[in-house]
Amino acid sequence: MISVVILTDGPYGDRAYDTIKEEFVADFIQLEPPSGMFLDDEIELPKDAALKIENANIIISYISHPDLALDIVYRFADKVDWIIVASWKGDGFKNQLESKNNVSCPYIMCEIEENGNPIYDEFLSKIGKPKVELILENGKVNDINVIRSSPCGSTSFVADYILEKYKGKIPDEEILPREAGLKIQHYPCRAGKMRLFTDEECKKQMASGFHQDTFKEAIEK
Structure with missing residues (x-):
């Protein structure tokens, strides 16, 4: 089974850890940020943390x-299969990070x-863009x-x-997905707060749209 390390230097990442550890071997590591905003000296990491990071997939x-x-x-980057940077500020910094393939x-x-990378795709088979399956019995929602x-x-x-x-009702292909999309608004999404100069409401709308789409596709199937 692939191993995943979630890194943070602040309040984010704990929910991802709670979700991912249900599917994969996972570690959650809290790092101390440097005291200055920009430093030239090499940043020291605790040895145990560095070992866990370099041994992750x-x-x-x-x-x-x-x-x-x-x-x-x-x-x-040269020691692991893939790095997902969930928190970044500005397209220039994004391009710098993504200079690593x-x-x-x-x-x-x-x-x-x-994306075609076997390890990344194995991870994405369980975690990522939402995908659900409606299990029907006599045309009614059973699970x-x-x-x-x-x-x-x-x-x-949202699924719960x-x-x-x-449960026990015939799913309406318009109403049920719309309710799924609306329900995501009740889940305290932090996405917009992780980067400056971003539209938090836009991100909530995107998350709502993704969940609405997956429930609509599940009904159609």
Whole structure:
């Protein structure tokens, strides 16, 4: 089984860890950010943390300090299969991070999908852009299978609500997906707060749209 390390230097990443550890071997590592915003000296990492990071298959970085985020990418990109940078500020910094071929900086974590890398795709088979399956009995909702969950766990949150409300009922292909999309607004999404100069409401609308689409596709199937 692939191993995933979630890194943070602030309040983000704990929900992703809680979701990912249900599917993969996972570690959550809190790092101390450097005292200055930009530093020239090499950043020292605790030895045990560095060992866990370099032995991982996938790193997910919620690090907000730019020097620390960049140091992690440059130091470990050649040692792991893939790095997902969940927190980044500005297209220039994004381009710098993605100069490594196995680094991606998604706009929002619940949009990530397979890209052809076998390890990355194995991870994305369970975590990423939401995907659900409606299990029907005599045309009525009997159960909901979360095939792929958004990293924050909101997909299961929505699926539980829809199942509770619609179990034993015939799913309406317009109303049910719309309710799924609306319900995501009740889940406290942090995506917009992880980067400056971004529209938090836009990201919530994107997350809502992804969940609405997956429930619509599940009904159509």
